[in-house]
Amino acid sequence: MIEDFKQKIAGDIAMSPEPGRAVRKWREEFGLSQHQLADYIGISHSVISDYESGRRKSPGVSVIRKMVEALIELDIANGSPVISKYNPDYKVDCIIAMDEMAGGVDVDVFIDAIGGNNLNPDRLIAKQIHGYTIVDSVKAILSLGSEDYLKIYGWNTERALIFLNVHFGRSPMVAIRAHPLKPAMVVYQSPDAVDPLAVKLARLEKIPLVTTTMSVEDMIARMDALKRSEEERWK
Numbered sequence: 001m002i003e004d005f006k007q008k009i010a011g012d013i014a015m016s017p018e019p020g021r022a023v024r025k026w027r028e029e030f031g032l033s034q035h036q037l038a039d040y041i042g043i044s045h046s047v048i049s050d051y052e053s054g055r056r057k058s059p060g061v062s063v064i065r066k067m068v069e070a071l072i073e074l075d076i077a078n079g080s081p082v083i084s085k086y087n088p089d090y091k092v093d094c095i096i097a098m099d100e101m102a103g104g105v106d107v108d109v110f111i112d113a114i115g116g117n118n119l120n121p122d123r124l125i126a127k128q129i130h131g132y133t134i135v136d137s138v139k140a141i142l143s144l145g146s147e148d149y150l151k152i153y154g155w156n157t158e159r160a161l162i163f164l165n166v167h168f169g170r171s172p173m174v175a176i177r178a179h180p181l182k183p184a185m186v187v188y189q190s191p192d193a194v195d196p197l198a199v200k201l202a203r204l205e206k207i208p209l210v211t212t213t214m215s216v217e218d219m220i221a222r223m224d225a226l227k228r229s230e231e232e233r234w235k
Helices: 002-015 019-031 032-041 045-053 061-077 080-087 108-115 137-143 147-153 168-178 197-205 216-233
Strands: 095-106 128-136 160-164 185-189 210-213
Touching: 002 061, 002 080, 019 061, 032 045, 032 061, 032 128, 061 080, 061 137, 095 108, 095 216, 108 185, 108 216, 128 137, 128 216, 137 160, 137 168, 137 216, 160 168, 168 185, 168 197, 197 210
Parallel strands: 128 160, 160 185, 185 210
Antiparallel strands: 095 128
């Protein structure tokens, strides 16, 4: 998908009657200055300026390739907003797995299935879990942009967000607290510890905060079994 997008940009530049104008169009589309693009490629910003103004002839294939690679890599580092805009099905790198449970699963049943421990037992409210998303918390911190954040919710927000590589769990709950969309449950898989602030934020948001030591593979298998069970029940 990304390779196709790269070819689209490269072709647009190479085939344009005014290649410099096409370079400028894509640079601005990615929200980059001439200095940012030039510094990443390792050339003088005056070279980018000369291409865009037409003072230099069309950049050759190797230069176009470097420009396109730079645009894509910088966009990924910024959370992939442009890639996601042109490729709606682009999978965010921090998402390990996700699925929907149309029938819904009771919160306590879901917690029991993943061998979870609810740190906010008074938040075991009458909700149902209609899906899950497994997120690598480190990659999410480094690369998740505002548009990508919406993708972790799939088809609905009534889902469990399961975070891997959690140290103390403060950052995921701070991000959830700051965003208007809230999950039905937050799960930390094998955290080093859980920051009291994370528990407090979950309590304020009325979200069950659950920890589990179950492996990712076993969790997915258990959740798939729950999904099949609910689908049979609703037939």
